[in-house]
Structures are given as structure tokens and as C-alpha cells.
Amino acid sequence: MIPQETVFMRRAIELARNGMRNGTGGPFGAVVTRHGEIIGEGWNQVVSRNDPTAHGEITAIRDACAKLGTFSLDGCEIHTTGEPCPMCLGAIQWARIGRIHYGFRIEDAAEIGFDDRLFFRDFTLPRDARSIPSTESCRDEALALAREYAAMPGRIHY
Numbered sequence: 018m019i020p021q022e023t024v025f026m027r028r029a030i031e032l033a034r035n036g037m038r039n040g041t042g043g044p045f046g047a048v049v050t051r052h053g054e055i056i057g058e059g060w061n062q063v064v065s066r067n068d069p070t071a072h073g074e075i076t077a078i079r080d081a082c083a084k085l086g087t088f089s090l091d092g093c094e095i096h097t098t099g100e101p102c103p104m105c106l107g108a109i110q111w112a113r114i115g116r117i118h119y120g121f122r123i124e125d126a127a128e129i130g131f132d133d134r135l136f137f138r139d140f141t142l143p144r145d146a147r148s149i150p151s152t153e154s155c156r157d158e159a160l161a162l163a164r165e166y167a168a169m170p171g172r173i174h175y
Contacts, residue, residue, distance in 0.1 A: 026120060041062045041065035046098050049090060073097060095116070
């Protein structure tokens with residue numbers, strides 16, 4: 018009997034291969050699972066959608082959330098052909114996915130032209146040393162907005 022993790026990863030590979038061969042993007046596919054069932058599928062669609070956020074993991078998370086009607090994927094796992102980039106890792110964390118299964122590593126992706134290592138390094142630097150400059154703007158007004166939100170009765174925590 019084939020382990021479920023293998024079945025799920027093979028589906029992610031199939032999605033990635035189909036998308037890659039159809040010209041939608043790179044070799045990245047993902048499935049979100051819960052209780053042994055696939056609840057979301059996705060593949061890299063950066064090129065076809067002209068959307069730099071349309072990574073395989075992101076499209077699988079969007080699919081799973083739409084099908085479940087929720088923003089929380091607590092209790093779910095993700096199976097992805099490549100180790101998640103920083104954006105996808107952040108999305109996985111925000112979605113509350115409990116486990117990541119990946120095929121090839123960040124270093125392997127770098128060898129074929131998808132080098133995320135600079136992003137990982139950049140995020141460890143202080144703000145003023147990062148490759149993209151950032152400055153504070155309208156802090157008092159933005160803080161007032163944040164405090165207004167915090168004071169709203171019945172707001173949904175996520």
C-alpha cells in the first residue's frame with residue numbers, strides 16, 4: 018500500500034507538471050489535505066495570471082479556503098513540490114496549516130533559477146540594511162486606525 022503522503026505529493030507533482038507544460042509557470046504544485054482527503058489544489062500560475070503571488074502553495078490555499086468557506090486551515094497539511102519560499106511560508110503560517118511536506122529543497126530550486134535564498138537572508142537583516150528601503154509614514158494616523166480596529170466589538174480575530 019502506498020503511503021498517503023506519497024499519494025498527495027504525487028498529485029502535487031502532477032499538477033505542477035501539467036501547469037508547467039501548459040505554460041502557466043514553474044514546477045510548483047501543491048495540495049492541502051485534511052483528515053486524509055485533498056481539500057485544495059494549486060499550481061504555479063505566475064506567468065499565466067501575470068501575478069507574482071500565484072505560487073502553487075498560494076493557489077492551493079486559496080482553493081482550500083474557498084471550498085471550506087473559511088480563512089483558517091487549522092488541522093490541515095500542505096504537500097508541495099518545492100520547499101516553500103518566504104511568501105508561501107508566511108501564507109502557510111497565516112492559514113494555520115499544521116505541517117509542510119515538500120519535495121525539492123530551496124537549494125535545488127536555486128539551481129534551476131528560482132533562488133529564494135536572498136529573500137530569506139534579507140528578512141534577517143535590520144530594516145535599514147535590507148535590499149528594499151522602507152520608511153515610516155503617517156504613523157500616528159495609522160496607529161489610530163489600528164487602535165480603532167482593536168476597539169471594535171465583535172471583530173474577528175485571525
